[in-house]
Amino acid sequence: MRKSDGSIKKKLTFIMLYMIVLIFFSNIIMFGLVNNLTRQLDSVYSSNVDLNELQEQLNALQKNLYNYLKVRDYDSLQEYYRIQQDLNARLFEMNGDVTGNKSDILEKNIKNMTYRFIKKADDSIAAKRGMQIEDYKTNYEEAMEIYGYINSDIATLNETLLKNNAASYRSLQSALGILEIAVIGVLAIIMIFGLYVMTKMTNDIVAPLTLLSKKAELVGEGDFNQKVEIESGDDEIGIVTGAFNGMVDSLNEYMLRVKESADKELIMENHLKEARLRFLQAQINPHFLFNSLNAGVQLAEMENDEKTSVFLNRMADFFRYNVKKTTEDATLEEEVKLVDDYIYIQNVRFAGDIVFIKDIDESVLGYRIPSMILEPLVENSLQHGIRDDLSSGHIKLEIRDKKTYIYISVSDNGKGIDEETKKKILGSGKIEHDDDSTGIGMDNVFSRLDFYFGDNASYNIKSGSEGKGTEIILKIPKKE
Amino acid sequence: MKKKISRYRTLIIFGIVFTILLSGIFYWVYRGILKNAGLLEGKEETVIFDKHYVMIVDGSYADYWNDVYTVASEAAAENNAYIELKMRDMDSDYTMSDLMNKSIYSKVDGIILQYTGESGLDTKIDEAAKEGIPVVTLLNDAPETGRISYVGINAYSLGQIYSDFFAGIFTGDDRSDNIVFFITDSDPSRNQQQIFNQARAGILSRVPAGGHISISSVEVPADQLFSASEVIRSNFKYSEKCPDYVVCFDTATTDIVYQALLDYNLLGDVKVLGYYTSDTIVKGIEDENVIATLMLDTHDMGRYAVEALVDYGTDGYNNAYYTIPSKLVKKGDTGIAQE
Numbered sequence: 001m002r003k004s005d006g007s008i009k010k011k012l013t014f015i016m017l018y019m020i021v022l023i024f025f026s027n028i029i030m031f032g033l034v035n036n037l038t039r040q041l042d043s044v045y046s047s048n049v050d051l052n053e054l055q056e057q058l059n060a061l062q063k064n065l066y067n068y069l070k071v072r073d074y075d076s077l078q079e080y081y082r083i084q085q086d087l088n089a090r091l092f093e094m095n096g097d098v099t100g101n102k103s104d105i106l107e108k109n110i111k112n113m114t115y116r117f118i119k120k121a122d123d124s125i126a127a128k129r130g131m132q133i134e135d136y137k138t139n140y141e142e143a144m145e146i147y148g149y150i151n152s153d154i155a156t157l158n159e160t161l162l163k164n165n166a167a168s169y170r171s172l173q174s175a176l177g178i179l180e181i182a183v184i185g186v187l188a189i190i191m192i193f194g195l196y197v198m199t200k201m202t203n204d205i206v207a208p209l210t211l212l213s214k215k216a217e218l219v220g221e222g223d224f225n226q227k228v229e230i231e232s233g234d235d236e237i238g239i240v241t242g243a244f245n246g247m248v249d250s251l252n253e254y255m256l257r258v259k260e261s262a263d264k265e266l267i268m269e270n271h272l273k274e275a276r277l278r279f280l281q282a283q284i285n286p287h288f289l290f291n292s293l294n295a296g297v298q299l300a301e302m303e304n305d306e307k308t309s310v311f312l313n314r315m316a317d318f319f320r321y322n323v324k325k326t327t328e329d330a331t332l333e334e335e336v337k338l339v340d341d342y343i344y345i346q347n348v349r350f351a352g353d354i355v356f357i358k359d360i361d362e363s364v365l366g367y368r369i370p371s372m373i374l375e376p377l378v379e380n381s382l383q384h385g386i387r388d389d390l391s392s393g394h395i396k397l398e399i400r401d402k403k404t405y406i407y408i409s410v411s412d413n414g415k416g417i418d419e420e421t422k423k424k425i426l427g428s429g430k431i432e433h434d435d436d437s438t439g440i441g442m443d444n445v446f447s448r449l450d451f452y453f454g455d456n457a458s459y460n461i462k463s464g465s466e467g468k469g470t471e472i473i474l475k476i477p478k479k480e
Numbered sequence: 481m482k483k484k485i486s487r488y489r490t491l492i493i494f495g496i497v498f499t500i501l502l503s504g505i506f507y508w509v510y511r512g513i514l515k516n517a518g519l520l521e522g523k524e525e526t527v528i529f530d531k532h533y534v535m536i537v538d539g540s541y542a543d544y545w546n547d548v549y550t551v552a553s554e555a556a557a558e559n560n561a562y563i564e565l566k567m568r569d570m571d572s573d574y575t576m577s578d579l580m581n582k583s584i585y586s587k588v589d590g591i592i593l594q595y596t597g598e599s600g601l602d603t604k605i606d607e608a609a610k611e612g613i614p615v616v617t618l619l620n621d622a623p624e625t626g627r628i629s630y631v632g633i634n635a636y637s638l639g640q641i642y643s644d645f646f647a648g649i650f651t652g653d654d655r656s657d658n659i660v661f662f663i664t665d666s667d668p669s670r671n672q673q674q675i676f677n678q679a680r681a682g683i684l685s686r687v688p689a690g691g692h693i694s695i696s697s698v699e700v701p702a703d704q705l706f707s708a709s710e711v712i713r714s715n716f717k718y719s720e721k722c723p724d725y726v727v728c729f730d731t732a733t734t735d736i737v738y739q740a741l742l743d744y745n746l747l748g749d750v751k752v753l754g755y756y757t758s759d760t761i762v763k764g765i766e767d768e769n770v771i772a773t774l775m776l777d778t779h780d781m782g783r784y785a786v787e788a789l790v791d792y793g794t795d796g797y798n799n800a801y802y803t804i805p806s807k808l809v810k811k812g813d814t815g816i817a818q819e
Contacts (some may be wrong), residue, residue, distance in 0.1 A: 175513035189502065
């Protein structure tokens with residue numbers, strides 16, 4: 001995962017190298033110049049030194065010449081030749097050109113005069129060896145005359161050079177002082193420039209980090225809409241920036257998913273509720289429908305009159321409601337009408353023997369309850385309460401406005417139910433249904449009420465004992 | 481990203497340019513320092529000449545010879561030659577012959593010599609000739625030596641110039657004037673003596689009838705330290721014997737005369753005819769105590785001397801005699817102010 005190209009390490013190395021190279025080369029140049037100047041300083045008086053050495057050689061040559069001529073001393077002669085050899089070598093190196101420089105001309109003159117001196121000295125030695133006394137004296141005198149001229153010119157040249165060299169030395173000395181200041185100045189300029197460059201470059205590295213830390217703080221405070229736009233390339237900062245942006249993106253995505261998941265869960269729960277409702281509604285026995293219809297047909301066949309048509313009409317209404325309202329809730333009024341239709345149909349069926357009493361507060365008829373609630377209760381009273389004794393039995397539907405809730409009571413004076421059955425019904429235990437009923441049992445009614453109203457609805461079954469009838473009481477909230 | 485890369489690149493390029501620029505400035509400063517110390521000029525401007533000539537002159541004509549030397553140097557440089565000036569100092573032990581010797585032993589290619597008539601100088605000219613070194617004499621001739629040429633004044637015509645000058649002054653019949661010529665020339669050929677003789681004869685022949693003009697010469701020892709001044713000053717000690725006009729044959733004599741007149745409070749009483757030019761002479765001309773000064777043409781003197789050597793070197797022969805023009809310059813004339 002580590003990237004070396006454009007990394008902070010590389011950038012920092014670059015900065016360091018940049019500074020080092022800059023200072024190194026500047027130092028090399030300055031050191032070279034100062035060194036050169038120092039060497040110049042050292043060599044200023046070298047010409048004087050050379051000239052003094054020449055003078056010494058000349059003196060030695062003259063001394064040995066004199067010694068030889070005086071005492072014919074062969075050691076002196078040997079020494080003479082040795083010095084002459086050295087002197088010739090030195091003369092060879094001396095200037096022989098005619099330049100416009102007075103010192104050069106003097107040097108050239110000294111060189112030529114020294115050659116002449118050596119020649120005369122040699123002639124003198126040769127004459128001495130040849131025992132030509134007059135000749136060696138003449139030559140020696142001439143040599144000494146030249147020797148005098150050479151010494152004079154050497155002194156003049158020495159003086160001239162000394163003057164020039166002293167001036168040069170002074171200039172160089174003061175130049176060294178200037179150079180020293182210049183070196184400090186140049187180094188200071190380089191340092192300032194270097195600092196500027198370093199600050200610039202370091203800022204390039206640090207600025208994105210500062211920005212990143214500020215953004216991270218904001219993210220920490222819960223603001224996930226933070227993106228860092230930094231052109232830092234593929235270095236560590238670039239990687240961290242990318243990772244930061246990725247992290248923020250992931251956080252955003254995660255938050256969205258959590259939210260969506262919560263919404264879905266809610267919807268799912270609702271769906272589940274609805275499904276369970278539909279499932280319960282779907283438990284209504286279709287046989288009832290067929291039996292009723294058969295009854296209608298029979299009636300039509302027997303009497304072929306208006307009553308049949310009314311019956312069929314009510315039957316149709318009942319059937320329509322049954323089909324239509326299985327998927328949704330209904331108003332109390334609609335429910336009451338369904339009960340009416342049911343009683344009518346049952347009255348037709350049982351030759352009008354069913355006594356059905358309604359005591360209803362009209363004001364609550366507009367409130368909504370789950371469909372198919374009242375009819376199963378009335379049906380239950382009919383089927384299990386008074387069916388066996390229709391002549392004396394009655395069914396009573398009571399709906400009261402209790403301000404905070406609606407009080408619904410379905411009661412009969414039939415045979416009632418035993419405690420065990422009552423418990424079963426209230427405990428949502430399954431109850432066997434007759435094929436003759438609409439198929440919706442008490443447990444179904446209560447379950448749907450629970451689903452629809454949650455804990456806000458309550459219900460109860462009151463039953464005395466055998467022959468004392470049953471009363472089912474519902475207390476439901478007002479829902480519009 | 482690209483922007484950043486280009487910034488770094490700019491920084492690097494700027495760094496390099498900055499370093500080079502700084503080095504350049506530093507090197508420039510350094511060269512300036514070396515130049516100030518005189519360590520660059522010599523090495524850079526060295527010119528090698530083919531020939532090495534020497535100009536040997538007497539220091540008593542210093543101003544004049546320096547001017548001649550300047551012209552001669554230019555002429556020599558045009559012919560790829562360098563002239564070394566050897567001027568005999570009054571306070572030096574070296575004689576003109578010594579300077580000749582040094583030049584011969586130094587193996588120079590030619591000698592331009594102010595011939596002073598110093599004893600032994602003729603021999604040295606011959607020695608040089610024997611060594612193959614051509615010698616050109618200046619101002620005074622040494623016709624009996626091995627010199628190849630002479631560049632100087634014509635004694636006859638210069639005498640004529642002086643006689644013409646004095647003839648212009650002496651117009652009254654009853655004049656009684658005393659003229660003294662200070663002669664520094666100890667040469668047997670007596671060039672200055674010849675000039676004096678010519679001038680004397682010329683003046684006397686043109687003096688109006690009734691005039692009493694006395695013309696004499698005083699020999700000034702040029703090669704002895706301080707004695708010239710003593711000899712000159714002795715002529716002005718007694719005002720009754722003071723000359724009315726003094727004629728000088730060199731610049732140093734003119735300067736000594738002027739100072740003596742100033743010391744003895746004789747300025748205005750004694751009129752001076754100077755030789756060439758110096759600060760004193762220019763001042764004297766301005767206040768008319770120096771009524772005129774002899775101007776020798778330095779240009780021709782320098783050029784002819786070099787021409788003679790060059791011709792001899794290239795063709796093997798040359799003009800044996802070059803005459804340079806001369807004239808007496810008075811106040812108001814051009815060419816008197818020193819450069």
